[in-house]
Amino acid sequence: MSQYNIVDPPEGYSAPGFFATTLDRVVGLARKNSIWPLPFATSCCGIEFMATMGANYDLARFGAERMSFSPRQADLLMVMGTIAKKMGPIVNQVYEQMAEPRWVMAVGACASSGGIFDTYSVLQGIDKVVPVDVYVPGCPPRPEQIIDGFMKIQELVGSESLRRRYSPEYRVLLEKYGIK
Amino acid sequence: MERLLIQNSLQEKFMDAIISFDDSSDIFTVTVKKQVIVDVILFIKEELGFQFLTDLCGIHYPDQEFQLGVVYHLHNLPLNTRIRVKTFTSLAEPEIDTLTTVFSGANWMERETYDFFGIIFTNHPNLIRILNVEYLDYFPMRKEYPLEDQTRTDKDDRFFGR
Amino acid sequence: MEQLEKEHILVRPEDYDKNFSTLNLGPTHPATHGIFQNILTMNGETIIDAEQTIGYIHRSFEKLAERRAFYQITTLTDRLNYCSSPINNIGWQMTIEKLLGVETSKRIDYMRIIVMELARIADHLICNSVIGVDSGALTGFVYVFQQREKIYEIYEEICGARLTTNLGRIGGFERDFSPSVVKKIKEFISNLPKVIRQFEKLLYRNRIFMDRTINVGGISAERALNYGFTGPCLRAAGVDYDVRAMNPYSSYNDFEFTIPVGTNGDTYDRFCVRQEEIWQSISLVKNALENLPEGSYHMDVPEFYLPPKEDVYSKMESLIWHFKIVMGEIEVPVGEVYHSVEGGNGELGFYLVSDGGRTPYRLHFRRPCFIYYQAFPEMVRGSFLSDAILTMSSMNVIAGELDA
Numbered sequence: 001m002s003q004y005n006i007v008d009p010p011e012g013y014s015a016p017g018f019f020a021t022t023l024d025r026v027v028g029l030a031r032k033n034s035i036w037p038l039p040f041a042t043s044c045c046g047i048e049f050m051a052t053m054g055a056n057y058d059l060a061r062f063g064a065e066r067m068s069f070s071p072r073q074a075d076l077l078m079v080m081g082t083i084a085k086k087m088g089p090i091v092n093q094v095y096e097q098m099a100e101p102r103w104v105m106a107v108g109a110c111a112s113s114g115g116i117f118d119t120y121s122v123l124q125g126i127d128k129v130v131p132v133d134v135y136v137p138g139c140p141p142r143p144e145q146i147i148d149g150f151m152k153i154q155e156l157v158g159s160e161s162l163r164r165r166y167s168p169e170y171r172v173l174l175e176k177y178g179i180k
Numbered sequence: 181m182e183r184l185l186i187q188n189s190l191q192e193k194f195m196d197a198i199i200s201f202d203d204s205s206d207i208f209t210v211t212v213k214k215q216v217i218v219d220v221i222l223f224i225k226e227e228l229g230f231q232f233l234t235d236l237c238g239i240h241y242p243d244q245e246f247q248l249g250v251v252y253h254l255h256n257l258p259l260n261t262r263i264r265v266k267t268f269t270s271l272a273e274p275e276i277d278t279l280t281t282v283f284s285g286a287n288w289m290e291r292e293t294y295d296f297f298g299i300i301f302t303n304h305p306n307l308i309r310i311l312n313v314e315y316l317d318y319f320p321m322r323k324e325y326p327l328e329d330q331t332r333t334d335k336d337d338r339f340f341g342r
Numbered sequence: 343m344e345q346l347e348k349e350h351i352l353v354r355p356e357d358y359d360k361n362f363s364t365l366n367l368g369p370t371h372p373a374t375h376g377i378f379q380n381i382l383t384m385n386g387e388t389i390i391d392a393e394q395t396i397g398y399i400h401r402s403f404e405k406l407a408e409r410r411a412f413y414q415i416t417t418l419t420d421r422l423n424y425c426s427s428p429i430n431n432i433g434w435q436m437t438i439e440k441l442l443g444v445e446t447s448k449r450i451d452y453m454r455i456i457v458m459e460l461a462r463i464a465d466h467l468i469c470n471s472v473i474g475v476d477s478g479a480l481t482g483f484v485y486v487f488q489q490r491e492k493i494y495e496i497y498e499e500i501c502g503a504r505l506t507t508n509l510g511r512i513g514g515f516e517r518d519f520s521p522s523v524v525k526k527i528k529e530f531i532s533n534l535p536k537v538i539r540q541f542e543k544l545l546y547r548n549r550i551f552m553d554r555t556i557n558v559g560g561i562s563a564e565r566a567l568n569y570g571f572t573g574p575c576l577r578a579a580g581v582d583y584d585v586r587a588m589n590p591y592s593s594y595n596d597f598e599f600t601i602p603v604g605t606n607g608d609t610y611d612r613f614c615v616r617q618e619e620i621w622q623s624i625s626l627v628k629n630a631l632e633n634l635p636e637g638s639y640h641m642d643v644p645e646f647y648l649p650p651k652e653d654v655y656s657k658m659e660s661l662i663w664h665f666k667i668v669m670g671e672i673e674v675p676v677g678e679v680y681h682s683v684e685g686g687n688g689e690l691g692f693y694l695v696s697d698g699g700r701t702p703y704r705l706h707f708r709r710p711c712f713i714y715y716q717a718f719p720e721m722v723r724g725s726f727l728s729d730a731i732l733t734m735s736s737m738n739v740i741a742g743e744l745d746a
Contacts, residue, residue: 040370042377042399043742044424044506047468051494051504054487069372084745086313087377087398090369113334116417119402120320120329121312140505205678206440233570235680235691237706251693253680253708257581260588264680285570288716296404311397311745320405327405 028158031075031101033063035150035157038074040094042081045108048140049080057143062150071097076153077130082110083123095130096179100165103153104132107146109139131173181261183208186228193223207253209264217267218277221252225282230254230263236279236289238297242323247271248299252279269299278304296321362390365727369398375472376741380718380730387726392719396712400745407705411670412438412512412646415705420506422707423743425468426461426686427507428497433683436591437692438512441679442646449637450514451593452630456527457500457509458592458683459623459630463534464493465686466574466616466623469738473613474545476735477554482541489537492530499523513647514640524631531628538620546617552610559721559733560608570713573688574615575737579607585684599626609736645672670700687711687738711743 010029012021041049052059053067068074071094083091095104106126109115112135114124126132133156136149164170174180187201190210197216202209212220224230234253241247246268255262269276278301279286290301291310298319301307309316318325328335368379377398383391403418410418419430432454439446446454467490471483494504500523501509501516510516545551561571566579576583582601586594602618604611640647644663653660666672676698682691691708715737722730 044421047424048505051487051491054491055484056488056491082399082401084398084400086400087369090398094370117401117406118328118332118335118340119406120325120327121400121402122329124329124332124334142504207680232567234682234689235693235706235708237693239695239704251706253691253693257583257588262680283570284565284568285713285716288712292712309397311400313397320402327402327409 024160024162025158027162028160032154032158035062035064035075035103035153036066036068036073037064037076037078038068038071038094038098040077040079040081040091042079042083042087043110045080045111045138045140048143049078049107049146052143052146057147059147059150062147062154064150071095072099074098075102077102077104078107079104079111079126079130080107082108082115082117083126083129084121085123086121088123088126088129091126092129092177092179101157101160103134103156104130105134105136105149105153106132107136107138107149108141109137111135112137115139130177130179181228181256181259186210186263189228190220190223194220205264207262207264209266211266211268214267214269214276217250217265218279218282221254221265221279222282224254224263224265228256229259230256230261232257233279233283233285234262236286236293238293238299238321240297240322244268245270248274248297250276250293250299274298275300275302277302280304295319298322361385367730369395375735376739376744378715378739378741378744380734382727382730384727389722389725389727389730392722392730394715394718396715397745399741401742403707403746404705407702409701411700412674412702413648413667415702416510417506417508419707420508421742422709422746423465423685423687423690423711423740424506425740426465427505428457428461428509429683429685430690431507431509432458432592433681433685433690434692435510435512436683437679437681437694438646440681441675441677441694441696442512442643443675444513444641444643446514446592446641447637448593448596448635450639450641452634453515453519453639454510454592455594455597455630456627459626460493460496460527462686463620463623463627464490465738466620469686469736470545470613470616470620471541473555473609473732473736474551476731477551479544479548479551482544485537486541489530489534492526492533496523496526496530499526511640511647513643514638516640516648518639527627527631531624531631534624538617542617545613554728555609555613555732555736557606558609558725558729559736560606560611561717561721562607565717565720566607566714569717571688571717572710572714573685574612574619575607575714576688577602578604578611578615580605585682585689589682591681591683597626597629609732612736672700674698674700682708685710687740687743688714707746709743709746711737711739712746715739715744 010021010025012019039049106112111126114122134149134152136145138145197213199211232255234255236252239249249266249268252265276299290304293299294307295309295312363384365382365384367382369377379395381393382389407415416431416434419434420427422430467486471486474482497507498504501507561579563580566576580603582603584601599622602615604615648667649660649663654664674696676696678695680693682689688710693706694702695704697703722733
């Protein structure tokens with residue numbers, strides 16, 4: 001029993017028969033353990049993602065059992081691999097098609113900042129076209145690093161306020177990228 | 181196949197159109213004038229048996245009079261011989277005849293050469309950019325253009341030694 | 343730019359009566375393993391024509407290579423066909439060795455053969471299991487990926503990285519095969535045949551798989567040669583052209599291996615050719631490991647081979663060589679050379695033009711995927727949409743190699 005970490009319940013008041021806490025903590029708890037990712041795999045990091053999904057470094061343990069290839073049904077956009085300038089508007093379009101609440105993870109050096117390809121045809125980081133929540137560096141990052149990034153996303157999801165997506169700061173952020 | 185045999189048969193058929201033969205590198209190289217390039221390659225394919233087009237690429241020598249070049253690599257599979265054919269053209273008239281009538285595989289390779297160097301292949305079925313974005317208005321592999329995107333703001337060139 | 347995209351998809355006025363529809367397959371599509379777009383003109387479910395757009399991951403390798411010293415280009419070649427990076431790395435190092443006139447010893451050649459054949463096994467495992475996934479058979483993929491993890495562990499012992507290996511040096515390797523590498527390779531080679539047989543039992547004589555792949559996406563040998571096909575796609579069409587047999591490099595002519603050849607050039611033949619090549623690679627690795635001669639793991643090329651760190655910190659000469667090599671201040675001969683190796687997809691060629699400077703004057707990669715993917719419209723004209731998906735995945739189009 002001692003080798004397993006039991007996760008604490010969220011802060012709240014409990015007594016026999018009931019447990020009272022705030023709504024956003026419960027919703028965050030439910031959301032963070034059932035994220036449906038969209039694997040936007042472009043190049044080499046995509047193959048490391050396939051290894052992460054495989055039996056050795058199973059990502060399905062974290063609730064990401066169902067990979068959604070349609071943005072309409074996905075929560076998390078994982079951009080893995082180099083994004084060229086030709087591909088930039090397409091990432092933007094895929095992000096726009098996702099429903100709120102949505103998160104973005106930039107996996108790999110190329111998606112975070114252009115990586116080793118400091119050239120005229122490569123977008124120097126996808127944060128030029130979509131707002132990014134977590135950056136996972138590496139070329140390619142090991143599956144353990146991708147899982148670490150995923151767990152950071154889970155932390156963000158679990159602690160997000162329910163009103164964040166309607167707040168004026170979020171509006172301003174989306175305006176900056178031209179997303180309505 | 182003997183290099184002398186190839187050299188003699190090409191010399192016989194094309195006489196002045198051949199600029200030079202080069203035996204110094206690992207593959208026998210022939211440089212020809214651009215007007216006869218398709219005939220030369222057709223001759224090499226049909227008569228000498230080089231039925232396989234291995235590669236087609238462009239090259240830019242800004243110091244020469246004829247700056248833009250196209251390099252063809254062909255392979256004779258039964259006799260296991262390779263040959264390299266080069267042709268050059270000037271910047272002012274970058275037109276060369278297309279090879280798609282001889283080899284279908286030259287289609288995309290010529291589009292790539294056009295995309296990178298601006299060499300226009302006349303009578304090509306679909307000569308548009310293939311790898312770069314369509315609205316790019318210059319030919320990036322030419323020597324005068326830089327590698328990096330000059331409009332990027334997040335990388336400071338002072339730290340990269342440029 | 344959006345306007346141009348829409349123009350591709352709108353139905354042209356002359357087609358209104360014909361009842362054709364246009365389907366946009368990609369660029370982000372789960373079945374295209376990689377980023378490339380196909381715009382299919384269809385009559386119901388039959389494909390009339392296909393138009394391809396590529397370049398969505400164009401990273402301008404050739405322009406980058408003109409700025410990088412020779413060792414820095416090895417990291418670029420990793421990312422060409424990233425499913426089998428060691429083959430690209432070793433091919434590039436052999437190109438430079440050809441330019442410099444360096445001959446490698448038997449031990450280095452055999453070590454290179456072991457690494458390259460492991461990479462070929464990894465590449466073919468992905469391709470074949472993905473053909474299974476695209477036709478609905480997901481189990482094979484999961485079985486086979488476990489073996490790929492074992493290959494990653496072997497690479498990690500040899501060079502430190504899993505996927506983009508950046509392996510080897512000009513003139514050999516950076517370190518010898520340690521005893522744990524040899525043990526891991528022996529274990530892997532003895533366990534792999536059982537897993538491959540399990541995988542084959544799932545798909546080889548499976549009625550559904552055979553119905554979906556026989557006579558689908560075929561191409562004749564003449565058309566394939568005209569297009570410049572190489573690799574398993576050409577061998578499935580019936581032409582036994584393998585660079586390892588035709589222009590042997592790295593002592594491949596010391597070994598006996600057969601070249602599997604198909605008849606129709608259809609998807610089933612490509613699957614079978616790749617499966618058989620996995621068996622041939624297993625026997626090559628076993629033979630090379632058993633007959634590995636004694637010797638040094640690198641040739642004596644002081645101008646290009648980075649000296650070991652103990653010498654760099656203690657001897658002056660090694661320090662100077664280390665500095666010169668890393669800064670790229672070495673005399674390079676002027677000349678041009680073309681060298682090709684048998685990659686997972688076919689003849690991967692490197693055309694290097696050097697003008698004596700620290701970086702190449704021009705480096706062109708002859709990428710097999712780029713050349714044979716042009717034939718895709720011809721292969722799918724007249725077949726159904728589901729056949730197009732299987733044809734595309736059996737051609738093993740890797741986007742990194744397609745766009746470079």
